[in-house]
Amino acid sequence: MTNRAFRVVVPALALFLTAFLISQATAAKSTAAKVTSLPGVTAFLTDMIPDDPERAGTFFAELKKGGANTVILGPPETGYTAGRSTLPDIVSRAHTAGLKVYLIVPVRNMPDVLAVKPRWEDMKYDLNSGTIQPTGRLDLFKDDVVDYLSSRIKDLASTGVDGILFGTDLYYDDVEAMTSDTLQTYANRFNAALIPGRAFARVENLQGGLVVVEYGAGFREWAEMKRDRLIVVIQKIMDDVRAEHAGMLFGLPLHEEGLASAEAALNRFAYDMEAFRQLNVDLYWIAIKHRRMRARKGMGYKESMEALARIAQAGNEAVKAPSRALIILQTASSSGKVLPYSEIEKTASLARKGGNPYLAFTAAEERSLPAVLTKKLFKGNDSPR
CATH class of the missing domain: 1.20.5 (Single alpha-helices involved in coiled-coils or other helix-helix interfaces)
Known part of the structure; x- marks a missing residue:
């Protein structure tokens, strides 16, 4: 029976x-x-707002004179972490200057939260030891975590920001989401346990570390379960925020490595652009820092420019709606020196390969670009599509 x-x-x-x-x-x-159309976006990204209110106002006014209608508060790698208390004044001064404000918001890399809520931490399978280890990231399979993120982003939205860009820490690595609760969810859903030794069928030492090069039994279902959870989480947060702030714009990060291969992207990062396009996000954004990439990978000028073009083209083609792609480009070296104007113009030209994305450029108070240059770079971005 x-x-x-x-x-x-x-x-x-x-x-x-x-x-x-x-x-x-x-x-x-x-x-x-x-999501049928978007207004034009001409943006600068900055993570260095002057402390003095008057200087901040002057900085925003200069960005406006340069042809911008939006300022993005970053940085892309970690998101805005300067705190909420100063945000209302920053937003007010940006609005006074005629700028909209988009905020890059971290999603999973939140050590301050984990310090208070250690049970919210995600776990991963360590390829070296074969044991389950903490990730230092939030576990999005926990409803309490998602409720917290919704509440936090609603609070940030209440400061008057015009857009929320989810941080690049949103996505899962292939070895992540290994808490006992999530493993049980998998077992309940597929009537079988996930066994890491079988799921990660072959591992090799590449680029100075162990990497999974072949996946085995149960892994595909595992990756799809993580993707499905991301879709639910993203949509819930957007719905919760828009219930109180109806006009809030949302942006989803494009995954640089995930753009190369749809199959590899789903396996390695639970990243599925085909599925994510069904979400009602307004923008898909990516920061391509070609100078940083050049230094990190030992590239020459030509090679780094070719890499930038490949990433931009893959991003434009992945979105399949150029008006919904936003590409952020680097305008200064790691030392803070402004790049040659010809190089900045070249990156803008290459970023439009395969589409017509909105462009944004990094900016700081002490290294402003000539307005005549930035207006030229923004040409075509300022009209609704």
């Missing part, structure tokens, strides 16, 4: 889950259809 009941329940549960996921995807598609 028990076995017969089990055989009846499992197919029924599978049908229920299938129907639920289809309904979720349909709902996302219907909401996404509402």
